[in-house]
Amino acid sequence: MDALSVSHVSKTYRQKKKGAVPLQALDDVSLTVKPGEIHGLLGPNGAGKSTLISLIAGIIRADQGKIEVFGVDVEKETEKAKVLEGIVPQEGVYEMAFTVREVLYYFSGMYGVPIAERNPRIDKALEDLALSDKADERARGLSGGMKRRLMIAKALIHKPKLLILDEPTAGVDVALRQKIWELVRRLRDEGTTILFTTHYLEEAEQLCDRITLINHGRIIKEGNLKEIQKEFSKNVISFELFDRNVPHLPNVTPEGSEFHYPMKELEADMQAIASHYNGNLKSVRSEAASLEQIFLTLTKD
């Protein structure tokens, strides 16, 4: 069973202003997230990422299509599905009067966590997110990064099976970003499935098992990150030699100061080149496409 299955979902926002064209934010979107994976949802501003997350979270209604979380239909069994999900929204949510502990106490209760279990869980979450010393401070008075951590703690407090983070590292300093990555990886290792969005592509490269690229409300690519990278790589190994006049491997062609060799399987081919030219090899490289290049290629209008 998939952790998340979105099939043929469309969403058009009705516009308030009369005469304005209704805005189709999602157009026949399908994607699956497998249990135990970290899945990156990537796309430019306005692509429809947050809209998709709102639909999965059950905050807005889809025009058509079906969304299931671990087999539970979000539309038909909303409450049951919501318990399985933990949501970190893109926009900050600030409790006016409550302390950090109070925020987590009532929020976990609203997820059905029994009273006796709340405080131990809160202590654990605060420790995980390095907020223990802020427990009794007003949530409103926290710094931006701390508020972000509180939002993550809120999403984790009921131990969701699917954790959804909408730009968890936006506006977060380097150290905290590393911490969040660590936490995400650890949660994955403990069995939590993770779907997150980010505009930092190197972050997606670091973390994701699979990614989905979305643009103008349509899925333009979904799959294993490594495979996508392979698909977009220039399928060639370039190398330089000290002595150019030697017997070459078949299919090697000169290209300026370099030679090119058509690549089938990176490691085996590298090995073949290394053993053939041996000490004559000055340098060798293969250009794997960066996610950034792939992203730009695919989202070019």
Add this chain to the structure above:
Amino acid sequence: MQNLTPVFALVAREVKRFQKIWLDTVVSPIMSMILFLAVFGVVSGGRDVAGIPYLAFVYMGLLTMTMVNASFSNPAFALVIAKNVGTFMDLQITPVPPWGVGLAYAFAASIRGIITLLIALLATVWFIPISGVANPLLLIVSVVLIGVAFGMLGVIFGMYAKNFEALTFVMTFIIQPMIFLAGTFYSIKQLPGIWPTVSLFNPMHHAVNLVRYSVTGYADSAPMVSLAVMAVFAVAIFIPMQWITTRNLKAS
């Protein structure tokens, strides 16, 4: 059996919220009670209405008004604030069902209403010519019913309103007229023409009538009718509350 923990947690959260603003809960209702009483005390000059001292008569109206105001505005303002600061989303992503959200806010509202009532009572009852409570059981039932019913009304307007202007509008043009045309400060029997009959359709009249009867033993209209009206009002208002809450929690 559905797990009710989420609903109770929300009630507890909303009760905690107004506990944080103790001063609001305590001071402003007492202030307005005292001001009203001072004015009416001077104006009435010891007259009677329907056989009971006017001050005692109007006092029951004021207490009910104070309570209804608190029950109504607590959820209404809490929800509008939540929409404006973003915490409304907490209600949307957690598995509290729409009926649970509505009722949780309404129960918290009734608790605030009752606390406000008690505080206002303790602060002022010493100056009022009242000897005891005629029907304590009916008083308790009525007060809970009134708190929940007007709490639900507050939920409806809190869900409906996007900003404070809309709420202020509702307070000024719906709640205040309801209070003033309810027999809060006078007996509806003193009204001319069809107005006594019109008043019977005002839930606020029955709220005041119930509280006044429970304490003083005097009623403008039949207390059991008022009890029935309040009960029907509470049940009936659940339907629009459920409707608007469902729509607000999940936008289409």
